[in-house]
Amino acid sequence: MMFKVPRGTKDLLPVETGSWQAVESLIRETCRLYRYEEIRTPVFEQTELFTRSVGDTTDIVQKEMYTFEDRGGRSLTLRPEGTAPVVRAFVENKLFGSPDQPVKLYYMGPMFRYERQQAGRYRQFVQFGVEAIGSDSPAIDAEVISLAMDVYQRAGLKDLRLVINSLGDKESRNAHREALIRHFEPSIGEFCSDCQNRLQKNPLRILDCKVDRDHPLMKTAPALTDYLNEESAAYFEEVKTSLDALGIEYVVDPNLVRGLDYYNHTAFEIMSTSDGFGAITTLCGGGRYNGLSEEIGGPEAPGIGFAMSIERFLMALEAEGKMPETESKLDAFIVALDEESRKEAVKILGNLRREGIAADMDYMGRKMKAQMKAADRQKAGHVIVIGEDELKNGAAGVKNMADGTQETVEFARLAEALKSRS
Ligand code: ATP
Numbered sequence: 477m478m479f480k481v482p483r484g485t486k487d488l489l490p491v492e493t494g495s496w497q498a499v500e501s502l503i504r505e506t507c508r509l510y511r512y513e514e515i516r517t518p519v520f521e522q523t524e525l526f527t528r529s530v531g532d533t534t535d536i537v538q539k540e541m542y543t544f545e546d547r548g549g550r551s552l553t554l555r556p557e558g559t560a561p562v563v564r565a566f567v568e569n570k571l572f573g574s575p576d577q578p579v580k581l582y583y584m585g586p587m588f589r590y591e592r593q594q595a596g597r598y599r600q601f602v603q604f605g606v607e608a609i610g611s612d613s614p615a616i617d618a619e620v621i622s623l624a625m626d627v628y629q630r631a632g633l634k635d636l637r638l639v640i641n642s643l644g645d646k647e648s649r650n651a652h653r654e655a656l657i658r659h660f661e662p663s664i665g666e667f668c669s670d671c672q673n674r675l676q677k678n679p680l681r682i683l684d685c686k687v688d689r690d691h692p693l694m695k696t697a698p699a700l701t702d703y704l705n706e707e708s709a710a711y712f713e714e715v716k717t718s719l720d721a722l723g724i725e726y727v728v729d730p731n732l733v734r735g736l737d738y739y740n741h742t743a744f745e746i747m748s749t750s751d752g753f754g755a756i757t758t759l760c761g762g763g764r765y766n767g768l769s770e771e772i773g774g775p776e777a778p779g780i781g782f783a784m785s786i787e788r789f790l791m792a793l794e795a796e797g798k799m800p801e802t803e804s805k806l807d808a809f810i811v812a813l814d815e816e817s818r819k820e821a822v823k824i825l826g827n828l829r830r831e832g833i834a835a836d837m838d839y840m841g842r843k844m845k846a847q848m849k850a851a852d853r854q855k856a857g858h859v860i861v862i863g864e865d866e867l868k869n870g871a872a873g874v875k876n877m878a879d880g881t882q883e884t885v886e887f888a889r890l891a892e893a894l895k896s897r898s
């Protein structure tokens with residue numbers, strides 16, 4: 477029996493983890509510049525947290541959740557997204573009581589969705605996301621969008637398209653909802669069964685349907701932007717003004733609705749426009765979620781955030797030829813020529829590492845030539861050779877692999893000598 481990695485998941489081997497780490501540190505550094513601090517929540521939560529917040533007419537809740545009963549009979553779900561858990565933690569830990577408002581958080585970790593596997597779509601994927609909770613200033617919307625764009629741009633991406641829209645407040649959404657029902661109701665029989673269910677429950681979701689996306693009524697559907705009340709329209713204007721102030725380019729797309737129920741006012745997506753990117757072009761999605769905190773039992777705490785997957789981030793870097801270069805290098809490799817030398821090598825290796833020098837040796841009993849090759853493969857800066865003579869003299873031959881120079885250094889002074897050269 478051969479075991480395989482579960483469908484929709486993948487192993488990240490050392491040839492890939494280097495670029496992952498590079499992207500992760502760039503993300504952490506960008507968050508530091510914006511004063512967003514890391515939060516880590518569990519990978520599973522009470523199922524109801526998601527059905528309530530994400531919404532039970534959404535694809536995520538209807539089709540994509542990994543839900544199971546634990547041995548105590550509780551219904552738990554592997555988190556499909558990060559916002560609801562973070563807001564849950566914000567409420568439960570009373571972060572709303574902190575003097576520093578809004579509370580600015582970021583997370584990075586695996587999410588789980590039962591999806592059909594294709595390029596850029598996995599069942600376990602890693603999302604980086606931020607949440608700014610506690611302020612409804614339009615300037616914070618712009619800050620959050622700016623952070624997302626900054627992460628991509630600092631990584632070297634150029635082919636980006638930022639699309640924004642406003643979903644308005646409750647009043648605007650209700651007006652739009654009525655208009656959508658009037659628009660779709662006469663022909664709802666031509667739509668998929670999901671859409672038929674959505675018509676009364678949540679007609680906005682119809683616009684997000686992947687089955688009926690080419691139906692002619694989709695194009696002529698009433699746009700949300702035409703139903704914004706004065707307050708919502710003014711809010712949207714201010715978000716745009718703040719984006720302008722930050723020098724961020726954007727396109728307004730009145731058809732942009734997001735796949736989760738809790739969004740209102742600002743919604744945005746960042747796409748890759750790179751030729752090499754493939755069919756799915758969305759890199760990042762986010763929006764404002766005033767009311768979510770109350771929905772899950774917390775105080776009023778308006779919030780905004782986004783999420784992006786590292787998988788699609790790396791696909792965009794690949795498409796634009798901007799994959800971070802990551803070569804792990806060794807400072808020194810010890811070549812030991814016989815059993816006695818090996819024992820000395822173990823001792824020296826320990827000393828070098830204690831002094832902060834990255835070093836390795838052969839454990840396969842290889843011949844000298846094969847050991848030299850291993851040193852080469854591992855891009856060792858120096859090779860230290862120990863054999864019978866070296867043992868007798870208590871000094872090893874140290875070869876600088878960059879310029880080929882060689883010198884003899886006492887065992888006790890090896891760390892010092894290597895440090896002075898790097
Ligand atoms: P889509 O329309 O592509 O299904 P979504 O609306 O489900 O996207 P969000 O829930 O907004 O996506 O997630 C935000 C980001 O997370 C996406 O823009 C994408 O980068 C990433 N993402 C979502 N689902 C997956 C997945 N299954 N595999 C990899 N990345 C994903």
Ligand code: MG
Binds near residue numbers: 535735
């Ligand atoms: Mg999806």
